[in-house]
Amino acid sequence: MTVNGLFPENIDWTQEALDFLVNLYPLKQEKDLARIRNASTSLMCRHAHALAATLVQLEDEVTARVMYTTDTTIPGFLPVAEVVALIEGEVIRVCSQADFTFPVGEKNVVIPVRAGAFSGMLVLSYRQDFLMDAGFFRFLENTWTGLKDITMLVQTYYAFEQLTTRFNAIMGTIEASIVFVDDSGKEGWVNAAAAKLLQLEVNRNSAMALADAMRKLRMAAHNQDEIAAVGATLFTHPNQTVKEWKWIFGNPVTRVLNVSCVPATSANINGRLWVFTDITQLYLTNIELAAQRKLADEQNIAKSDFLANMSHEIRTPMNGVIGMTSLLANTPLSEEQRDYVETIRISGESLLSIINDILDFSKIESGKMELEHRAFRISTVIEETYDLLSVKANEKELDLLYYIEPNVPIEIMGDVTRFRQILVNLVSNGLKFTEKGEVLVTAETVHAADGYYTLKFTVKDTGIGIPADKMHKLFDSFSQVDSSTTRKYGGTGLGLAICQKLVALMDGNITVESEYGHGSAFIFTIRVQANTQAIHYNARKKEAAVRLAGKSILILDDNSTNLKILSRQCEWWGMHAVAVQHYEAAFEQLAQTRFDIAMIDMMMPGKDGIEVGTIINETNPYLPLVLFSSAGYLPSDRNIGDIFKAVLNKPIKHNQIEDALLTVLGQYAQTAEVTGLPATAPVKEAMSLNILVAEDDEINQKLIKRALEKLGYAHDIVGNGKLAVACVNSKPYHLVFMDVMMPEMDGYEATRLITEQLGGKRPVIIGLTANALAGDKEKVLAGGMDDYLSKPYKIQDIKNIIVKWESKMQQNDNG
Ligand code: ADP
Numbered sequence: 001m002t003v004n005g006l007f008p009e010n011i012d013w014t015q016e017a018l019d020f021l022v023n024l025y026p027l028k029q030e031k032d033l034a035r036i037r038n039a040s041t042s043l044m045c046r047h048a049h050a051l052a053a054t055l056v057q058l059e060d061e062v063t064a065r066v067m068y069t070t071d072t073t074i075p076g077f078l079p080v081a082e083v084v085a086l087i088e089g090e091v092i093r094v095c096s097q098a099d100f101t102f103p104v105g106e107k108n109v110v111i112p113v114r115a116g117a118f119s120g121m122l123v124l125s126y127r128q129d130f131l132m133d134a135g136f137f138r139f140l141e142n143t144w145t146g147l148k149d150i151t152m153l154v155q156t157y158y159a160f161e162q163l164t165t166r167f168n169a170i171m172g173t174i175e176a177s178i179v180f181v182d183d184s185g186k187e188g189w190v191n192a193a194a195a196k197l198l199q200l201e202v203n204r205n206s207a208m209a210l211a212d213a214m215r216k217l218r219m220a221a222h223n224q225d226e227i228a229a230v231g232a233t234l235f236t237h238p239n240q241t242v243k244e245w246k247w248i249f250g251n252p253v254t255r256v257l258n259v260s261c262v263p264a265t266s267a268n269i270n271g272r273l274w275v276f277t278d279i280t281q282l283y284l285t286n287i288e289l290a291a292q293r294k295l296a297d298e299q300n301i302a303k304s305d306f307l308a309n310m311s312h313e314i315r316t317p318m319n320g321v322i323g324m325t326s327l328l329a330n331t332p333l334s335e336e337q338r339d340y341v342e343t344i345r346i347s348g349e350s351l352l353s354i355i356n357d358i359l360d361f362s363k364i365e366s367g368k369m370e371l372e373h374r375a376f377r378i379s380t381v382i383e384e385t386y387d388l389l390s391v392k393a394n395e396k397e398l399d400l401l402y403y404i405e406p407n408v409p410i411e412i413m414g415d416v417t418r419f420r421q422i423l424v425n426l427v428s429n430g431l432k433f434t435e436k437g438e439v440l441v442t443a444e445t446v447h448a449a450d451g452y453y454t455l456k457f458t459v460k461d462t463g464i465g466i467p468a469d470k471m472h473k474l475f476d477s478f479s480q481v482d483s484s485t486t487r488k489y490g491g492t493g494l495g496l497a498i499c500q501k502l503v504a505l506m507d508g509n510i511t512v513e514s515e516y517g518h519g520s521a522f523i524f525t526i527r528v529q530a531n532t533q534a535i536h537y538n539a540r541k542k543e544a545a546v547r548l549a550g551k552s553i554l555i556l557d558d559n560s561t562n563l564k565i566l567s568r569q570c571e572w573w574g575m576h577a578v579a580v581q582h583y584e585a586a587f588e589q590l591a592q593t594r595f596d597i598a599m600i601d602m603m604m605p606g607k608d609g610i611e612v613g614t615i616i617n618e619t620n621p622y623l624p625l626v627l628f629s630s631a632g633y634l635p636s637d638r639n640i641g642d643i644f645k646a647v648l649n650k651p652i653k654h655n656q657i658e659d660a661l662l663t664v665l666g667q668y669a670q671t672a673e674v675t676g677l678p679a680t681a682p683v684k685e686a687m688s689l690n691i692l693v694a695e696d697d698e699i700n701q702k703l704i705k706r707a708l709e710k711l712g713y714a715h716d717i718v719g720n721g722k723l724a725v726a727c728v729n730s731k732p733y734h735l736v737f738m739d740v741m742m743p744e745m746d747g748y749e750a751t752r753l754i755t756e757q758l759g760g761k762r763p764v765i766i767g768l769t770a771n772a773l774a775g776d777k778e779k780v781l782a783g784g785m786d787d788y789l790s791k792p793y794k795i796q797d798i799k800n801i802i803v804k805w806e807s808k809m810q811q812n813d814n815g
Helices: 013-029 033-047 080-087 134-173 192-198 207-220 224-236 280-329 335-365 378-395 416-432 468-473 484-489 495-505 537-548 560-572 583-592 609-619 654-664 698-711 721-730 747-761 776-782 795-814
Strands: 052-058 064-069 093-096 107-115 118-126 177-182 187-190 203-206 242-249 255-265 270-278 374-377 399-404 411-414 438-449 452-461 510-514 520-529 552-556 576-580 597-601 625-630 646-650 690-694 714-718 735-739 764-769 787-790
Touching: 013 033, 013 134, 033 052, 033 064, 033 118, 033 134, 052 080, 064 080, 080 107, 080 118, 107 134, 118 134, 177 192, 177 207, 187 192, 187 207, 192 207, 192 270, 203 207, 207 224, 207 242, 224 242, 255 280, 280 335, 280 698, 335 495, 374 378, 374 416, 378 399, 378 416, 378 438, 378 646, 399 560, 411 416, 411 520, 416 438, 416 452, 416 495, 416 520, 438 560, 468 510, 495 510, 495 520, 537 654, 552 560, 552 583, 560 576, 560 654, 576 583, 583 597, 583 609, 597 609, 597 654, 609 625, 625 654, 646 654, 690 698, 690 721, 698 714, 698 795, 714 721, 721 735, 721 747, 735 747, 735 795, 747 764, 764 776, 764 795, 776 787, 787 795
Parallel strands: 399 438, 552 576, 552 597, 597 625, 625 646, 690 714, 690 735, 735 764, 764 787
Antiparallel strands: 052 064, 052 118, 093 107, 107 118, 177 187, 177 270, 187 203, 242 255, 255 270, 374 411, 438 452, 452 520, 510 520
């Protein structure tokens, strides 16, 4: 007989080990994890004949918890460091109280237990004189495996229970109805919400009951045919996933379920997960929103249409106002009257420009803006824009500069008018909000593939800038940074909104960068095709490069941006460029180096271009000089021709520099091909013409009458299409201006009759239209007219269109 922890008298350790294992295995049937743990620890204590057995778990770096002990005097926690040291290496140790401060027993046996996530030890406590012989250690070895086994089981039970608890908590809480169907067809599982939806038991149901419940639900749906169609694909393709599948009940809708069905498979389990979410509220709200959006879109289009139409209607009488004013200005007037007339003209034109803005804006809004697709040259558009705005730039002594990277195609396909409109808007804003410095336009290719180029344009000024918190509003219609801006700078706040819309039509976007007080940069991109007919910018530059290569040039300008651009341009031609910002630096350079040519800016602080040129001429009489000047700013009393070989007007055009350099350097004779036609082509003597005007509006009649008189053409005027047809049949006319909208017979019908009656001998017919909406031009041309003029038109427009058709009229005359 032995007493636990006392001196063992002939203990049969093999029998004890067997008894321990035999008693341990029934414990596995237990469901209560704590009981398994406690009972196995007690069992070990008994069969090991120990004073006490204690199970310790290492929970984390700071906690070693006593999970169970047969001796209640043992504290709940043990020193972690000691526990860690004891279980290291996973060997059974016998510790005296000197190396392990355990409160019971003079001798303690530590059995490390690691299984799954469990890490800890079982401590058996004995008296000092307990005999630990070979049989005892065999007992420990034999029972150790059983201990680990049971701990592993406890861990697995625990993990499973944890998972089940979480799973049930989630499934019981979420609103969605969840169904899991086993592919073996044996079982189905539903959560509480699904049980309610399908009128089943929570959790397990027979597959048959589940299938039946799902079928009933499907058959109750209003769109059951649609559901059946999707369902069919699901059963033929078992791995398919279906999402956003709407099951709609009731008509009108009372309930909408959003159904997802996904395969749920693992190595051992095959099944499908169904999720039913009630989205009735969302569905109804979306229907309502879609209806509201449609209504709003329709109202928006109607509003834009109204604005567009109204703007036209205003443009027609404005035509009369502006036209008559320009005629009036050409009559003898007193100083006071001239002043009044000029005020009317300026007010009229600014009103017209506002109306044009509104018209453009509403045309784009209502989707009526169609873009042309024709080749144009980017540099030309920039130069035209600068020409248009040069008066303003000169007034404020601002430089207008541009630089086009060589990777930009020389000509692109697109709508030149709209592209110019964007540039004019941005550059004129730049000029408007800048008091000193420059406006610079740069162009570069940022992406090119499959014949398409994404071009980036930057319009950068050195003006007042835009506060950061105002930038996001800039592109909104009618928005200005500061409401006092309207009074100070003018404008409607529509310009940028129009630019943004036009840029979007060109597949691009527009952004702004600015530092308040230090200027702004408007950056826009467009996506275009290059005109493959045109030589590449590169190729053209190469031509000049051959002739200019190796020459050295001195450039003097106080504007550093301009210096940079000019140097880059000259270097591109292979020239050696030295750029200086001050005349003293120029003189120094000239004293040291021999140059082939020098370019000098007119307006500089200290000494102007002419003074500097005069000095250089005295010291370097053989150095050819070129002057940049602003039109109208050259003093007439100084003999510029003696000092400079060429004078270039600002804004500086790169082609002109190239021509000037080539000419001055004497290696290249100027030809029409390079310079383009002279701006003032000799005007041919006006042909003597008979013109018929068919126009019902009295003011417009007067206007065109005076214009034709001024241009010196004989003409007759009639008030409707019927009279026009009668006239051309009774008298030969070269040209008919045909208003398209007239009472009794409109311009289209009259044109049709005239063409029918006179065939090839009919006069040239120019349609007069007040509409500038997309499709008008096509309508006029399709109606058989030769060309069109849209109102309001100026004398120059009438003149241009007559000149355009002169040769055709001459042919008619001869034929
Ligand atoms: P507006 O006809 O008033 O010029 P925009 O749409 O062209 O209309 O410009 C809107 C506002 O954006 C301007 O009133 C001005 O406050 C600001 N803005 C536009 N361009 C610039 C610029 N280059 N520098 C500073 N502010 C600018």
